[in-house]
Amino acid sequence: MDESVREHELAKSTESASPRDDFAVDGLPLEEQPATVAFANTAAVAAREIPVKRRILANLPRRSPKLIVGLVLTFGIVLFGIIGPFFVQDPKFSGNPSLQPPSPEHLLGTTQLGYDVLAQLAYGARGSLMVGLIAGIIAVVLSLAFGIVAGYFGGWTDEFLSLVTNIMLVIPGLPLIIVIASYVPSRTLLLVALVLGLTGWAGSAVVLRSQAKSLRNRDYVAAARVAGEKPVRIILVEILPNLLPLLAAQFLFAVILGILGEAGLSYLGLGPVGSITWGTMLNEAQLGTALSSGAWWWFIPPGALIALLGCGLSLINFSIDEYINPKLRLAPAAQRSVRTARKAGLEVTSNRNVNDDGVIIDAENENENAKRVGE
């Protein structure tokens, strides 16, 4: 903290009694003032301030098995994509013996053309992740632009932007990509990512629009308007931060969609030309009849990595969901506690008579009642 501010603070705290006199004059009960104890003593005040680091940690999602598994999977694969290529041979080197099963020389065997599968896998990780990342960023930026602007401004802006969103939503993505991809002669990695991003934003735009519609009616947005904030700033500073968890989830989802979309395109032979991705590996494996020749080391690794990355990102997504909506996290625990309570209850009541509704019919009282009726 600034030295002058601290001085100012000290000066104020010594005369801190004066504003409260006002209340004494009014003859009022003192209001809840949790800081009154800390009044006299600024050292205690300083100690009460929570360090920034802890503040940030407290705001992060709770560590859960889901989150840890997801992070390990994702970071493992990303790491493999970043540093893996430095440790393998050239993926386009075809001097190796063809269709070798895994061996100490070629840990994941070789392809029909003599490429090292591990090398292709490492370079493919780079390509696939790049496509996913670019497509994800494009999709999130577009869905933000369309969703939040439509939701915040409403009226005709909303009508028009929603129309565009809905059109994009009903156009089946993959066929459109196939049409576009087959039109363009030189399909680079960037172009494929661009096309995937441009076709994959509509779903999250719908979600963001409804969220923004709800947030814009909050009092704090109205308060910001009364304070004189400009719409752009209200969207960026007041609304957007509250959408961050949702945005993070949607970004991860867009990345998964991008990677899967690229794999699908490449498998159909419409993927990026000249680059290696997991999708192009699968395509080559299919063309090289890997399945019928039993070359499992050729198609299982890229397929497994796609599945594992999707799994990892989804698990992170689930834990973000639980962070946004704590009910999701607490629901299984609550159910468990209900089950154990019921079991415990059954044990207690097992030596008594219980009717269908679970009400204890106490045998002794029942007899007394019967006696009374008899009298």
Added chain:
Amino acid sequence: MGSLEVRNLTKDFTIRSGLKRSKLRAANDINFVLEPGKTIAIVGESGSGKSTVARMIAKLEQPTSGDILLDGTSSATRGRALVDYRHQVQMVFQDPFASLNPFHTVEHHLERPLKLHGVTRGARETKEQTYELLERVNLTPANVFAAKKPHEMSGGQRQRVAIARALAPGARFLIADEPVSMLDVSIRLSVLNLLARLQREDNLGVLYITHDLATARHFSDEIIVMLRGNIVERGPSDEVILNPRHEYTELLLAAAPNPSNHGKLRSEVRADLASTGRGSQDPLAPSGTSVR
């Protein structure tokens, strides 16, 4: 010092149900003048249009017709002039749990209006001013409260922050839309007294919107009673409370729990009212009998 004048203010809301459209008049021909240092209370039940009036004056809603005049000149709806208007007229919202952004600290909430309205220059001056504002609303030690987020504070503390935010631009007129209705009963009076003190210090004109006649009398110079968008009664607050002219005002008074009516049935209280010779027509009939 000029005044804030509301002239023939009317607001229609369009209600769409299927293809049918109908209009709801939320506020009809509202007139009053708010002088600096004075308090006007607008009283009425839910849906009587009192909050709509507040939102129109705060420029959150566009009036269908009518005018809001600040210092005798018609107020702007956009641009630089609107910022100047907001500089003078600020609002405190009803729900302190909703009116502060959960993502931002107290400091952010107070800094923004200070910067926007050019009250302070430079980070240091802004910080000092922020702390001073917090101290004015009795949130001490200010540096602790400045770093807090809304969810770390109680309802009363949040409402104090909201009041500090409204004061930040140096406003001359404050619209308080049921500022204490969401607070614990034990805190209400202290927040109201805080408002009263700030009003004395800054010579603020306060428009106090409430459904609570007791605090309206305690706190304001003039009371305006609204029913279904119309002003049905107005006058100095003691006169309105002690000598209500309109049936609806009596109903509002009777609706407040009164110890002397303890044990009586509602019908008996009504009968008491009737026997004093006041009012025979249906009080909820739209009469539009604005007194004075």
